[in-house]
Amino acid sequence: MAADTHSLDSLVQALRRLPGVGVKSAQRMAFHLLQHDRDGAELLSRALHDAAATVRHCARCHTFTEAEVCATCLDPRRDPTRLCVVETPADQSAVERTAAYDGLYFVLMGRLSPLDGVGPKDIGVHSLLERAGDGTVQEVILATSFTAEGETTAHVLGEALRARGLHVTRLARGVPAGSELEYVDLGTIAHALVDRR
Amino acid sequence: MAADTHSLDSLVQALRRLPGVGVKSAQRMAFHLLQHDRDGAELLSRALHDAAATVRHCARCHTFTEAEVCATCLDPRRDPTRLCVVETPADQSAVERTAAYDGLYFVLMGRLSPLDGVGPKDIGVHSLLERAGDGTVQEVILATSFTAEGETTAHVLGEALRARGLHVTRLARGVPAGSELEYVDLGTIAHALVDRR
Ligand SMILES: [Zn+2]
Ligand SMILES: [Zn+2]
Numbered sequence: 367m368a369a370d371t372h373s374l375d376s377l378v379q380a381l382r383r384l385p386g387v388g389v390k391s392a393q394r395m396a397f398h399l400l401q402h403d404r405d406g407a408e409l410l411s412r413a414l415h416d417a418a419a420t421v422r423h424c425a426r427c428h429t430f431t432e433a434e435v436c437a438t439c440l441d442p443r444r445d446p447t448r449l450c451v452v453e454t455p456a457d458q459s460a461v462e463r464t465a466a467y468d469g470l471y472f473v474l475m476g477r478l479s480p481l482d483g484v485g486p487k488d489i490g491v492h493s494l495l496e497r498a499g500d501g502t503v504q505e506v507i508l509a510t511s512f513t514a515e516g517e518t519t520a521h522v523l524g525e526a527l528r529a530r531g532l533h534v535t536r537l538a539r540g541v542p543a544g545s546e547l548e549y550v551d552l553g554t555i556a557h558a559l560v561d562r563r
Numbered sequence: 564m565a566a567d568t569h570s571l572d573s574l575v576q577a578l579r580r581l582p583g584v585g586v587k588s589a590q591r592m593a594f595h596l597l598q599h600d601r602d603g604a605e606l607l608s609r610a611l612h613d614a615a616a617t618v619r620h621c622a623r624c625h626t627f628t629e630a631e632v633c634a635t636c637l638d639p640r641r642d643p644t645r646l647c648v649v650e651t652p653a654d655q656s657a658v659e660r661t662a663a664y665d666g667l668y669f670v671l672m673g674r675l676s677p678l679d680g681v682g683p684k685d686i687g688v689h690s691l692l693e694r695a696g697d698g699t700v701q702e703v704i705l706a707t708s709f710t711a712e713g714e715t716t717a718h719v720l721g722e723a724l725r726a727r728g729l730h731v732t733r734l735a736r737g738v739p740a741g742s743e744l745e746y747v748d749l750g751t752i753a754h755a756l757v758d759r760r
Contacts, residue, residue, distance in 0.1 A: 380610035383603035406580035411611035413577035
């Protein structure tokens with residue numbers, strides 16, 4: 367491209383820093399913002415700057431917050447004897463939306479992935495052990511995802527937590543609510559049989 | 564979400580202004596930037612602001628540029644007797660990459676879409692007629708896309724340009740280079756027969 371499109375080219379390059387955005391999508395996004403939504407471009411510009419400047423990690427549970435300790439950790443109505451371990455803030459939100467849990471959380475901000483160079487340090491295992499060993503927590507619920515990496519993470523964390531005498535549980539694997547058995551994959555049915563109540 | 568995640572929530576909302584980005588993608592993008600790429604967040608913030616502030620439309624061809632008239636329109640090596648009409652700057656780039664065209668362009672910045680309220684005014688038909696009628700342009704090549712809306716746009720523009728005595732052509736429809744005929748859809752083969760050389 368020519369010198370007279372420098373800031374457009376820079377925008378397309380910068381949009382490619384977003385996960386899952388290739389050059390075609392980045393061009394489409396830049397075109398849309400510049401042609402149809404310049405207010406959106408300015409809004410997103412400010413939101414990115416503000417978030418990058420103010421969002422940090424909760425000192426107790428590691429989730430994103432703008433405070434030293436997040437609102438959930440400070441909420442006196444939550445049951446401090448149970449700690450639910452999730453991979454991301456989005457997973458935490460999903461558990462919250464069920465309204466079936468009123469304990470506290472620990473957010474790993476990732477999961478073990480040796481191939482990608484993500485080890486125990488990167489997901490704050492030491493902080494988790496310290497947090498879970500506060501003398502108040504009685505049960506640690508491992509709610510990492512049911513993928514190979516999520517299962518490995520749950521296994522490694524479970525071993526370490528049990529070695530410290532903590533009671534560790536894992537979310538049940540099973541058939542999703544509302545599913546017709548005939549359309550559920552066989553692995554899921556097999557797990558639902560093993561974990562049957 | 565709680566008050567202590569206000570700027571994170573704002574970022575997720577702002578990311579949804581990007582085309583094709585739903586709430587899940589926006590959360591994933593925000594998480595990635597805040598957890599793994601704060602430099603990318605600041606870079607994108609600045610690129611959005613700069614582009615929104617400096618990018619405007621070429622006075623001659625309507626494409627994005629930071630100058631009054633774009634570098635392509637000013638290039639004395641381009642053949643000013645031919646004008647290629649495309650829908651977007653990305654389409655213009657695609658034609659440029661073929662290295663098979665050395666004329667000038669007119670970028671519609673859209674295509675006729677009555678259902679979405681995009682009429683002749685929105686794609687600058689008046690400017691195109693003025694531009695093509697400069698006395699130098701001898702051939703207008705309609706390179707709008709081969710979709711229903713792109714074909715309608717080409718038809719409407721073709722009528723108006725021919726009414727002004729201009730020589731109008733359209734990109735050939737046909738079998739993509741490198742294709743085995745057996746795997747090409749029938750409509751494409753039919754068009755390739757009609758447009759046979
Ligand atoms: Zn917290
Ligand atoms: Zn131009």
